Amino acid sequence: MSLRIVVCVKYVPDATGDRRFADDNTTDRDSVDGLLSELDEYGVEQALKIAEASGDAEVTVLTVGPDDAKDALRKALSMGADKAVHVNDDDIHGTDVIGTSAILAKAIEKTGFDLVVCGMASTDGTMGVIPALLSERLGVPQVTLLSEVGVEGGTVKGRRDGDAATELLEASLPAVVSVTDQSGEARYPSFKGIMAAKKKPVESLDLDDLGIEADEVGLAGAWTAVDSATARPARTAGTIVKDEGEGGKQLAEFLASQKFI
Amino acid sequence: MSQPIRPLKSMDRQLPSEEAADLLALTRELVERELAPRAAEEEAEGRFPREAMRLLGRSGLLGLPYPEEYGGGEQPYEVYLQVLEELAAGRLTVGMGVSVHTLACHALATFGSERQKQQWLPELLGGELLGAYCLSEPQSGSDAAALTTRAVREGGDGDDAHYSVTGTKAWITHGGVADFYSTMVRTGGPGPTGISVLLVPADTPGVAADAPERKMGLKGSPTAQVRFEAARVPAERLIGAEGQGFSIALSALDSGRLGIAACAVGVARAALDYAVEYARTRTQFGRPIAEFQGLSFMLADMATAVEAGRALYLSAARRRDAGLAFGKEAAMAKLFCTDAAMRVTTDAVQVLGGYGYTADHPVERYMREAKVLQILEGTNQIQRVVIGRKLTGG
Ligand SMILES: Cc1cc2nc3c(=O)[nH]c(=O)nc-3n(C[C@H](O)[C@H](O)[C@H](O)COP(=O)(O)OP(=O)(O)OC[C@H]3O[C@@H](n4cnc5c(N)ncnc54)[C@H](O)[C@@H]3O)c2cc1C
Ligand SMILES: Cc1cc2nc3c(=O)[nH]c(=O)nc-3n(C[C@H](O)[C@H](O)[C@H](O)COP(=O)(O)OP(=O)(O)OC[C@H]3O[C@@H](n4cnc5c(N)ncnc54)[C@H](O)[C@@H]3O)c2cc1C
Numbered sequence: 013m014s015l016r017i018v019v020c021v022k023y024v025p026d027a028t029g030d031r032r033f034a035d036d037n038t039t040d041r042d043s044v045d046g047l048l049s050e051l052d053e054y055g056v057e058q059a060l061k062i063a064e065a066s067g068d069a070e071v072t073v074l075t076v077g078p079d080d081a082k083d084a085l086r087k088a089l090s091m092g093a094d095k096a097v098h099v100n101d102d103d104i105h106g107t108d109v110i111g112t113s114a115i116l117a118k119a120i121e122k123t124g125f126d127l128v129v130c131g132m133a134s135t136d137g138t139m140g141v142i143p144a145l146l147s148e149r150l151g152v153p154q155v156t157l158l159s160e161v162g163v164e165g166g167t168v169k170g171r172r173d174g175d176a177a178t179e180l181l182e183a184s185l186p187a188v189v190s191v192t193d194q195s196g197e198a199r200y201p202s203f204k205g206i207m208a209a210k211k212k213p214v215e216s217l218d219l220d221d222l223g224i225e226a227d228e229v230g231l232a233g234a235w236t237a238v239d240s241a242t243a244r245p246a247r248t249a250g251t252i253v254k255d256e257g258e259g260g261k262q263l264a265e266f267l268a269s270q271k272f273i
Numbered sequence: 274m275s276q277p278i279r280p281l282k283s284m285d286r287q288l289p290s291e292e293a294a295d296l297l298a299l300t301r302e303l304v305e306r307e308l309a310p311r312a313a314e315e316e317a318e319g320r321f322p323r324e325a326m327r328l329l330g331r332s333g334l335l336g337l338p339y340p341e342e343y344g345g346g347e348q349p350y351e352v353y354l355q356v357l358e359e360l361a362a363g364r365l366t367v368g369m370g371v372s373v374h375t376l377a378c379h380a381l382a383t384f385g386s387e388r389q390k391q392q393w394l395p396e397l398l399g400g401e402l403l404g405a406y407c408l409s410e411p412q413s414g415s416d417a418a419a420l421t422t423r424a425v426r427e428g429g430d431g432d433d434a435h436y437s438v439t440g441t442k443a444w445i446t447h448g449g450v451a452d453f454y455s456t457m458v459r460t461g462g463p464g465p466t467g468i469s470v471l472l473v474p475a476d477t478p479g480v481a482a483d484a485p486e487r488k489m490g491l492k493g494s495p496t497a498q499v500r501f502e503a504a505r506v507p508a509e510r511l512i513g514a515e516g517q518g519f520s521i522a523l524s525a526l527d528s529g530r531l532g533i534a535a536c537a538v539g540v541a542r543a544a545l546d547y548a549v550e551y552a553r554t555r556t557q558f559g560r561p562i563a564e565f566q567g568l569s570f571m572l573a574d575m576a577t578a579v580e581a582g583r584a585l586y587l588s589a590a591r592r593r594d595a596g597l598a599f600g601k602e603a604a605m606a607k608l609f610c611t612d613a614a615m616r617v618t619t620d621a622v623q624v625l626g627g628y629g630y631t632a633d634h635p636v637e638r639y640m641r642e643a644k645v646l647q648i649l650e651g652t653n654q655i656q657r658v659v660i661g662r663k664l665t666g667g
């Protein structure tokens with residue numbers, strides 16, 4: 013049977029745009045342009061490479077997100093993924109990472125999988141914990157933060173480059189992996205890919221389809237709550253310390269006044 | 274010294290289809306990630322981005338207006354030209370390069386026999402090969418029909434039938450880096466009716482390019498003389514009939530001029546975006562210079578010129594897409610858009626003051642680039658000649 017790969021891709025606000033919070037302190041996803049998280053492009057790329065090497069694989073891209081998140085799916089499909097699953101439900105608004113992982117896990121189970129591929133972190137939430145949560149919820153091994161990954165037979169193998177050591181890791185399938193931005197540049201879609209993507213299947217699912225109650229997720233079901241959010245103050249000119257014999261002391265005083273030391 | 278690398282402002286374009294919107298999004302991504310970041314440096318060094326052109330080719334951007342059955346993207350000019358505008362806004366060398374490549378494919382795609390198209394068009398549109406269009410000569414520029422490069426038919430009518438080509442083509446964009454030359458040659462007597470088109474592989478023995486011209490701008494795009502010395506070109510590479518060459522060349526230029534118009538709007542827009550951002554952040558007399566009416570009126574005129582230019586090239590493109598005559602409108606678009614680009618880029622330098630006159634900001638480069646667009650593919654005087662003739666039926 014062919015290798016079933018599910019890539020989790022997140023639709024995130026464009027980091028070059030003006031990112032804001034909405035009135036309920038959730039990320040404002042309506043008034044800003046969004047796109048497929050750049051870090052998830054690496055996941056799509058590695059999934060496609062694994063699929064190409066296997067010769068008999070099917071790559072499904074999965075997102076949990078609002079209507080516009082279909083743009084992220086279309087992008088991944090035009091890069092070469094075979095089909096897409098879009099979980100979209102008004103009740104998902106404000107879901108925290110615990111809830112998001114529950115939704116993703118149910119959707120992955122429903123789709124069927126041998127390998128789940130995630131990015132190293134989203135570019136908006138940047139918690140980097142979804143892969144671990146998925147591994148727990150799906151009851152399969154996790155091999156995370158890989159800069160190199162491949163599948164041989166029923167085993168996924170990879171390399172994790174740490175500060176102190178390079179680890180060679182492997183796990184038996186089914187498994188969850190996450191890949192870093194060092195895993196190899198993602199391909200650009202081609203115009204032919206864009207045209208082909210229009211004909212690829214996109215399955216839409218809501219919470220009902222996944223057997224999830226509305227109060228398990230959303231703002232109400234979240235374990236975390238954001239009470240207030242303040243924009244970072246504009247950068248000021250800074251303080252220049254001229255060394256006229258007292259430089260070291262002045263530096264130390266400055267750092268102490270900013271509570272760094 | 275720092276040159277802020279800001280992506281161009283994303284535009285709210287009117288596009289006819291979702292796939293066109295995705296195509297424009299892909300184009301912007303390629304511009305932002307691959308073209309714009311290296312533009313200033315590579316233009317200063319005069320480096321042609323051959324790899325970037327291959328990447329565009331693999332992405333399907335080198336055959337956009339041609340039929341799908343030969344590997345093209347089958348996009349209307351309305352969409353193709355907006356892609357060119359985006360590319361040129363990121364780097365004119367690339368936008369114009371795509372336009373010239375498209376021009377070089379025009380003869381074969383529009384006038385080639387079915388057999389010729391099946392044999393060569395897919396590789397021309399497939400993205401690995403790059404084309405050039407050889408019309409001008411040292412002594413025949415505006416008066417292109419006076420060209421003297423000679424092609425003599427030899428070898429009978431069998432497999433050995435070929436043309437022996439001798440002469441010099443001038444100002445050839447992609448000269449020396451192209452893989453094929455769409456070449457206008459003289460097969461008959463003097464004047465337009467003695468001209469024919471040959472599709473010449475660049476590696477044909479007897480074909481060689483000189484060192485590129487040393488230009489004031491657009492330095493990344495090689496412009497060179499291409500010499501033909503008894504170059505032997507198989508007769509099957511004649512496109513259309515003998516004597517049809519000049520009308521093929523002019524028909525290609527009608528479409529090519531639309532491409533140049535779109536490129537001009539791209540350069541103008543890049544200059545406008547940069548100037549607007551600068552005016553918002555530069556303070557004098559205690560406030561941003563954008564708040565001085567004298568300056569904001571200049572920006573308003575620049576923005577109006579960009580919009581008007583885009584509207585004009587798009588309206589000509591829509592006539593072409595609808596199968597209507599568009600030669601006059603294409604000449605108008607080329608004339609107006611390139612003159613507008615010259616004005617807008619000159620004013621952008623003015624908005625930046627002394628900083629605009631240095632290579633630390635891209636506007637002086639835009640100004641040097643805009644100039645050439647008033648000259649190539651028919652000078653703007655020649656565009657007026659074309660428009661005037663169409664008006665008076667002369
Ligand atoms: C304090 C706080 C406030 C929050 N506020 C909001 C809010 O206002 N609005 C809101 O919508 N969310 C909000 N979230 C959380 C949002 O649910 C998280 O972004 C989400 O749970 C995933 O966490 P992450 O983005 O950090 O993913 P990470 O763990 O960093 O992501 C790792 C990988 O998991 C996958 N992945 C992550 N998210 C998705 C997804 N949605 N679909 C498919 N794949 C995915 C991708 O492969 C990604 O590369 C908030 C979270 C916190 C902690
Ligand atoms: C960077 C660059 C790239 C180019 N790329 C190509 C290419 O890929 N392929 C190609 O074939 N050619 C190319 N050209 C050539 C270009 O098309 C010619 O330079 C142009 O047609 C003008 O010809 P010329 O330079 O000989 O000028 P001339 O024809 O000598 O003109 C000189 C001046 O006289 C004016 N003039 C001429 N005739 C008239 C008239 N009847 N009425 C009023 N004014 C007139 C012109 O407007 C101009 O101002 C390129 C040129 C440049 C600079």
